[in-house]
Amino acid sequence: MPKASKVIDPSYELMDDHEGHSLIYRQHGFPSPLVRWHFHKEYELHLIVASAGKVFIGDYIGNFAPGTLFLTGPNLPHNWISQVAVDEVVHTRDMLVNFTDEVLEHGSQVFSELNQLAPLLARASYGIEFRDPVLIDQSRLLLQRIADSQGMARLGYFFILMEKLAACDDYQLLSTVTSSHLADEHNVDRINRAVDYIFEHYAQDLTQREVAEHLGMTTTYFSRFFKQAAGRGFVEFVNRLRVSKSCELLARSELPVTEVCFESGFSNLSNFNRRFQQLKGMTPSGYRSLVTQRLTEQNRA
Numbered sequence: 276m277p278k279a280s281k282v283i284d285p286s287y288e289l290m291d292d293h294e295g296h297s298l299i300y301r302q303h304g305f306p307s308p309l310v311r312w313h314f315h316k317e318y319e320l321h322l323i324v325a326s327a328g329k330v331f332i333g334d335y336i337g338n339f340a341p342g343t344l345f346l347t348g349p350n351l352p353h354n355w356i357s358q359v360a361v362d363e364v365v366h367t368r369d370m371l372v373n374f375t376d377e378v379l380e381h382g383s384q385v386f387s388e389l390n391q392l393a394p395l396l397a398r399a400s401y402g403i404e405f406r407d408p409v410l411i412d413q414s415r416l417l418l419q420r421i422a423d424s425q426g427m428a429r430l431g432y433f434f435i436l437m438e439k440l441a442a443c444d445d446y447q448l449l450s451t452v453t454s455s456h457l458a459d460e461h462n463v464d465r466i467n468r469a470v471d472y473i474f475e476h477y478a479q480d481l482t483q484r485e486v487a488e489h490l491g492m493t494t495t496y497f498s499r500f501f502k503q504a505a506g507r508g509f510v511e512f513v514n515r516l517r518v519s520k521s522c523e524l525l526a527r528s529e530l531p532v533t534e535v536c537f538e539s540g541f542s543n544l545s546n547f548n549r550r551f552q553q554l555k556g557m558t559p560s561g562y563r564s565l566v567t568q569r570l571t572e573q574n575r576a
Contacts (some may be wrong), residue, residue: 298374298433300421305357305365312467314352317373318399320436321345322411322418326357326365329519331470332402333450334506336515338523344411346440348399349376351408351453354467356474370418370431389434395441402449410443452506465490466504469497477516478540483509517541518554530561 280432284417298554299317303309312331313573327340332353339345339355347353357365379396395403405411417436421429472489473481487497502508507515521539524530533544541547551559 294447297363297378298372298421300370300372300429302367302370302422305359305368307368310352310355310357312352312470314350316349316351317375318396319345319347319371319373320414320440321353321355321369321371321417323355323368324357324370325368327523328355328357328499329474329516330355334452334512335402335449336512336519337404338519338526339379339450341517342408342415344405344414345449346399346403346405348396348402348453350452351400352466353402353403354470354539370415370422372418372421374433392437392441397435398446398448400453401451404447404449405440405443405445406444406447407445410439410445410462411510413439414498450506466501469501470505472515473513477513478520478538480542481513481540492540513540514550515554518551521547521551521559522555522562525559526566532563 294352301309316422321344323339323341323343325341327338330337330339330343330345330353332345332347333351345353355369357368359365376396379389379392383392405414414436417432417439420432421436469486469490472486476485483498484494486501487494490497492500498509501512505512517540521535524535524538525532528535532540536544536547539547541550548558551557551562555562557565
């Protein structure tokens, strides 16, 4: 088990005690103390195996579901919040591997083949979501083999998996800012509280003043603090969260666009259409048509 953090802020995750191993394999459910806005020096390869919800990586907000696969770089803040019924417990939600730069840097001095991973690791500083369903299926099998093995066998499965990830060209970069802008252990606990509150109330008429009061801050100070810590201004952050929710509803329900607008927290249709177009480059109806087309193509394949 990792040692307790020497940093007072509980949202910094210290994993210095690797028990002599080059990588850490973990799996956990939801709720869990590990589910919070946090960062650490390790890379994290993270596969969701159960439940759906919202993912926050750097300044990115998106959706996750079973079979979504992410890679985050060192000190890039992240969190996955499942949307489940009150008192619902998900026993195994995540399979994940943590590893450090040192492992690969030192290894590449001996094994030059490891240099092939350099572009992948550079992209991870922004967070990556892998989209190839074949790769995701292979990754789940290899993560299970990592979980079930020890020693060099575990390391072998890990490098096979990393090679496959490095060769994948069906991916999306997520955050527009990197860890150096957001990883401040003195602020991360407060931003965690702010994000949690916003996540619980974004579908309502939520104001910046309300969140500031929840944190015991003035509105002016909260505005500066939030933009610096989250990488987005409050209004833009909330709008991105609402658009993310609308994408989920457009893809997974047959609700009319007008109902999607209000269910997502927007107060009028014109503002919803404008914000959606800005962030997605298409109308809500166009997005729904695109999702339907892609699902049809996948089913045919």
